[in-house]
Structure formats: structure tokens, C-alpha cells
Amino acid sequence: MKYILTLDQGTTSCRTIIYNDLGKTIATSQSEYTQIYPQAGWVEHNAVEIWNTQLQTIKEAVSQAKISYTDIAAIGITNQRETTVVWDKDTGQPLGNAIVWQDRRTADICDQLKAEKGMIDYVRQNTGLVIDAYFSATKIKWILDHYPNAHKKAEKGELLFGTIDTWLIWQLTKGKEHVTDYSNASRTMLYNIVKLDWDGKMLDALKIPKSMLPKVKPSAGFFGKTDKSIFDGVEIPITGVAGDQQAALFGQACFQEGMAKNTYGTGCFMLMNTGNRLFNSQSGLISTIAWGIDGQIEYALEGSVFIAGSAVKWLRDGLKIIEQAQDSEYFAKKVKSAEGVYVVPAFAGLGTPYWDMYARGAIFGLTQGTTKNHLIRATLDSLAYQTKDVLMAMQKDTHIQLKALRVDGGASVNNLLMQFQSDILGTEVQRPMDIESTARGAAYLAGIGAKIWTKEQIAELWDMDRSFKPKLKQHEVDKIYKGWQEAVKRSMGWTKEV
Ligand SMILES: Nc1ncnc2c1ncn2[C@@H]1O[C@H](COP(=O)(O)OP(=O)(O)O)[C@@H](O)[C@H]1O
Numbered sequence: 270m271k272y273i274l275t276l277d278q279g280t281t282s283c284r285t286i287i288y289n290d291l292g293k294t295i296a297t298s299q300s301e302y303t304q305i306y307p308q309a310g311w312v313e314h315n316a317v318e319i320w321n322t323q324l325q326t327i328k329e330a331v332s333q334a335k336i337s338y339t340d341i342a343a344i345g346i347t348n349q350r351e352t353t354v355v356w357d358k359d360t361g362q363p364l365g366n367a368i369v370w371q372d373r374r375t376a377d378i379c380d381q382l383k384a385e386k387g388m389i390d391y392v393r394q395n396t397g398l399v400i401d402a403y404f405s406a407t408k409i410k411w412i413l414d415h416y417p418n419a420h421k422k423a424e425k426g427e428l429l430f431g432t433i434d435t436w437l438i439w440q441l442t443k444g445k446e447h448v449t450d451y452s453n454a455s456r457t458m459l460y461n462i463v464k465l466d467w468d469g470k471m472l473d474a475l476k477i478p479k480s481m482l483p484k485v486k487p488s489a490g491f492f493g494k495t496d497k498s499i500f501d502g503v504e505i506p507i508t509g510v511a512g513d514q515q516a517a518l519f520g521q522a523c524f525q526e527g528m529a530k531n532t533y534g535t536g537c538f539m540l541m542n543t544g545n546r547l548f549n550s551q552s553g554l555i556s557t558i559a560w561g562i563d564g565q566i567e568y569a570l571e572g573s574v575f576i577a578g579s580a581v582k583w584l585r586d587g588l589k590i591i592e593q594a595q596d597s598e599y600f601a602k603k604v605k606s607a608e609g610v611y612v613v614p615a616f617a618g619l620g621t622p623y624w625d626m627y628a629r630g631a632i633f634g635l636t637q638g639t640t641k642n643h644l645i646r647a648t649l650d651s652l653a654y655q656t657k658d659v660l661m662a663m664q665k666d667t668h669i670q671l672k673a674l675r676v677d678g679g680a681s682v683n684n685l686l687m688q689f690q691s692d693i694l695g696t697e698v699q700r701p702m703d704i705e706s707t708a709r710g711a712a713y714l715a716g717i718g719a720k721i722w723t724k725e726q727i728a729e730l731w732d733m734d735r736s737f738k739p740k741l742k743q744h745e746v747d748k749i750y751k752g753w754q755e756a757v758k759r760s761m762g763w764t765k766e767v
């Protein structure tokens with residue numbers, strides 16, 4: 270039997286999952302790592318800690334699976350996207366902490382870019398994105414602007430940039446490979462998703478030398494092999510790489526145009542496969558490369574919600590009104606509804622469809638009768654409302670009426686949330702047996718890259734756990750959703766005004 274080892278490097282934890290060649294999960298290991306918040310709106314990770322934590326989960330998973338490194342046919346990597354690491358090519362040392370996708374420190378660089386004539390349209394048409402601090406480009410600029418001699422060193426080819434996939438491959442190959450895949454490259458705001466090359470105009474605008482950037486490869490194929498010193502002398506090929514949301518789309522077998530998935534993790538990310546069509550969204554969605562396989566690129570339309578499961582984490586760690594994330598369902602069930610309370614978790618601004626870097630979190634509709642249960646319920650509701658905002662934008666752009674939404678990610682186990690999601694969307698919500706679609710997608714890509722599976726075989730492996738059908742009446746949905754829209758409006762622009 271052949272095994273595929275998958276690294277899922279998420280925003281809050283590192284995971285390693287091992288699959289056999291029938292697609293069955295054999296072992297899972299997960300470990301959280303440090304979230305660094307140096308000041309309001311800043312979010313950092315220590316890239317060295319990420320690598321060490323990831324490596325520890327690999328070793329744990331292999332020992333749990335009772336296999337040896339020689340049994341592993343291929344490695345797949347999937348990762349939190351956009352998070353930016355810049356390191357010294359010779360020493361391998363990062364210049365400083367990685368700047369995480371949620372970090373808002375480059376809002377002013379974005380404003381300057383937006384002010385350049387024609388730039389907003391240029392960015393949308395060529396990178397598929399909107400100008401926002403979310404993406405890697407302005408984070409790289411910030412690093413080059415703030416570390417001593419960084420611009421000079423970068424121009425001399427002494428510095429390298431990578432998203433986390435690139436950083437992990439660099440570590441696994443002991444500095445032999447500086448590579449990424451199409452899906453990750455398309456999140457940098459530096460990659461031209463039409464011409465399939467780094468975009469000279471964007472690099473010039475931000476003064477980023479091309480020599481810092483990794484080589485871009487198809488998502489399934491050979492990325493390099495692990496250095497002998499890491500896994501007891503065994504060299505394992507890395508044959509699949511994709512950003513976590515694109516990997517989840519793949520893991521959910523959304524292979525046909527118009528199929529969509531929504532992942533409820535730290536954030537919420539809905540992606541719709543648009544095949545070879547590249548949408549120029551007028552509704553605040555972004556276009557991105559879903560994957561590139563066998564010389565063929567497929568695109569996706571994406572709605573990115575920055576805070577979803579992490580709002581539940583805030584109930585646990587910030588407010589301390591629940592002990593574990595799953596308690597949220599227990600307390601939320603104690604009330605019929607949020608009874609007019611709305612939590613807008615704009616802790617890191619708002620993404621799709623609002624793109625407001627200055628919005629901040631707010632709670633509306635409090636009365637003397639409001640209890641912690643209402644707050645918890647309203648927080649869960651906010652995941653569903655944000656998803657509706659995204660789906661409405663998607664339907665406006667594509668005129669595609671979804672038959673069903675496939676869901677996955679940590680918070681998708683919450684049945685109350687999934688039922689409310691279906692109610693508020695008026696659409697069936699389908700949860701697969703395995704909600705780890707992200708890791709599964711990376712395993713599938715690695716399996717294709719290692720010629721273990723075909724896409725057709727993968728589509729047959731998708732298996733449903735539970736389907737949620739809408740129960741709430743339309744007029745009730747309209748009423749409560751109107752309240753949400755009003756609440757969002759009032760939380761926008763907050764840090765600009767106050
Ligand atoms: N039962 C639950 N109800 C609501 N949220 C949950 C539940 N279980 C986990 N979560 C949330 O899901 C997130 C973890 O999901 P995961 O897919 O592991 O995220 P990521 O890959 O972004 O690290 C956490 O933010 C957590 O608060």
C-alpha cells in the first residue's frame with residue numbers, strides 16, 4: 270500500500286494527515302502555534318516556529334500511522350495563503366516575523382496604490398484581486414521598507430520571498446527549491462493570472478525585485494524532494510501544492526463549472542469553480558487560479574470573509590464565555606434566536622463584498638434582556654450572514670443559482686450553524702463525511718502528481734455525511750438579514766472616523 274503525507278499549515282495550527290491510496294485517513298496530528306499581535310491590527314507568526322511545529326506533527330503522524338518514511342509515496346502541501354515571509358538566501362533566517370494575511374498594517378500603502386490612475390482596474394483585470402492589505406504584495410513592500418538595507422539586499426538577490434508553501438518547501442529541501450504553485454502565486458497581487466507570469470507593472474509600482482520571487486509551478490507535479498537529513502535518509506517527492514482554499518475546492522471535488530464550497534475555518538472562504546472563464550467581478554468578489562494541472566489552468570471566483578471561526582475563538586479566549594469552540598452550539602441552542610442582537614466580527618476589517626480595511630467589530634441590539642447565550646448565538650449567526658453576503662455577490666456576477674453548497678472546515682461540525690446557514694441562504698447545505706477537505710485536496714493533488722490517482726477516481730470518493738435544507742420562511746429571513754445589513758453599515762469606516 271502507498272501512503273500520501275499531507276501538510277496543512279493553517280492560520281492557527283499545523284496539521285499533518287496521512288492517507289492511504291484508497292483515500293482513507295490513516296493518521297492525523299495537529300498542534301497550535303503562537304499568534305503574535307504586536308499592536309492593534311497587526312498579526313504575525315514566527316516562520317521558524319511554524320516549520321518546527323509542522324515537522325513535529327509530521328513525525329507524530331508517521332509514528333501514529335506505524336509506517337516508515339519509505340512507505341510514503343508523495344507529500345502534498347497546503348497552506349494559509351498570502352502570509353508573507355522574507356528570508357536571507359544564505360543564512361535561511363527570516364528578516365522578522367511573517368506578516369499574516371489578517372494583518373492590516375499596510376492599509377496606507379494600499380491607499381497610495383489606489384490613488385494611482387487606473388491602478389484599481391489594472392489590479393482587478395490582471396491579478397484578479399482588489400487592492401487590499403490582505404494580499405502579500407504590500408506586506409513584502411513593508412518588510413523591504415522597514416528592515417535595514419533590505420531594499421539593497423533584495424536588489425542584489427540576497428533575499429527571498431515566499432508564502433508558507435514556499436517556506437516549507439525551502440525547509441524540506443534544505444534550501445534547494447524556491448518554488449510555489451499557481452494558486453498561491455495568484456494571492457500575492459504580483460502575479461498576472463491572465464499571462465501566467467509575475468507582473469512587471471506591479472513589481473515596479475511596489476519596488477519589489479523579481480529575483481526575490483519563487484518559480485511558479487503547476488499544482489500537481491514535481492516540486493522537489495525532501496533532503497536526506499530530515500526523514501532518516503529518505504528522500505520523499507513533493508508532488509502537490511495549493512493554497513488551502515483552492516485545495517478545499519479540489520478536496521470537495523468541485524471539478525465542474527458552477528460547483529462551490531464554503532470552508533468555515535479561521536475565516537470563511539467560498540470558492541466557485543469557473544473553469545476557463547475569468548470573471549471580472551463587479552460585486553466585490555475576487556478571481557483566482559484554482560489550480561493548474563497538466564498545462565491547464567482553472568479559475569475560481571472567491572468570496573473571502575476574514576473572521577469566522579476566529580470569532581468563536583474570541584468567545585473562548587477573549588470573552589471567556591465558552592470553554593471550547595463546540596460549547597457555542599450548546600449555549601446558542603438555549604435561545605430561540607439572537608433576538609435582535611447582531612455581532613459584526615470585523616476584527617480585521619471586512620473582506621468580500623465590502624473591502625473595508627477600516628471597519629471594526631461591533632455589537633448591536635443589546636437590551637437588558639440580552640444574555641451570554643444571545644451573544645454566542647449572534648456570533649454564530651454572523652458566520653452565516655457573512656456567507657450570505659458572499660453568495661449574493663456570486664449569484665449577481667455569475668447568474669448561477671447554486672443547487673447546493675458543499676461545506677467543510679472546523680466550524681462546519683456545528684449543526685445549529687449549518688441549519689441556520691441553509692435557512693438564511695435558502696439553499697441546501699451539504700456536509701461531507703470528511704470535513705478536512707483542505708488536507709484531502711492537497712493529498713489528491715499530490716496523488717495526481719505522483720500518478721496514483723486520476724481526477725475521475727477522486728470525484729467518486731466524495732461522500733456525504735449530512736444535508737441541511739432550508740426551513741425558515743422567506744419573510745423571516747428577509748427581516749433578520751436586513752438587520753444584519755444595517756449592522757454592517759454601522760461598523761464600516763470605524764477607525765477612519767474614530
Ligand atoms: N463546534 C464548533 N462550532 C463553531 N466553531 C468551531 C467549532 N469547532 C471549531 N470551531 C472553530 O473553527 C476554527 C478551526 O477550524 P479549522 O478548520 O481548524 O481552522 P484553520 O484551518 O483556519 O486553523 C476555530 O476558529 C474554531 O473556533
Ligand SMILES: O=P(O)(O)OC[C@H](O)CO
Nearest residue numbers: 279280349350534535536
Ligand atoms: O488558515 P485558514 O484555513 O483560515 O485559511 C486562511 C486563508 O488561506 C487566508 O486567505
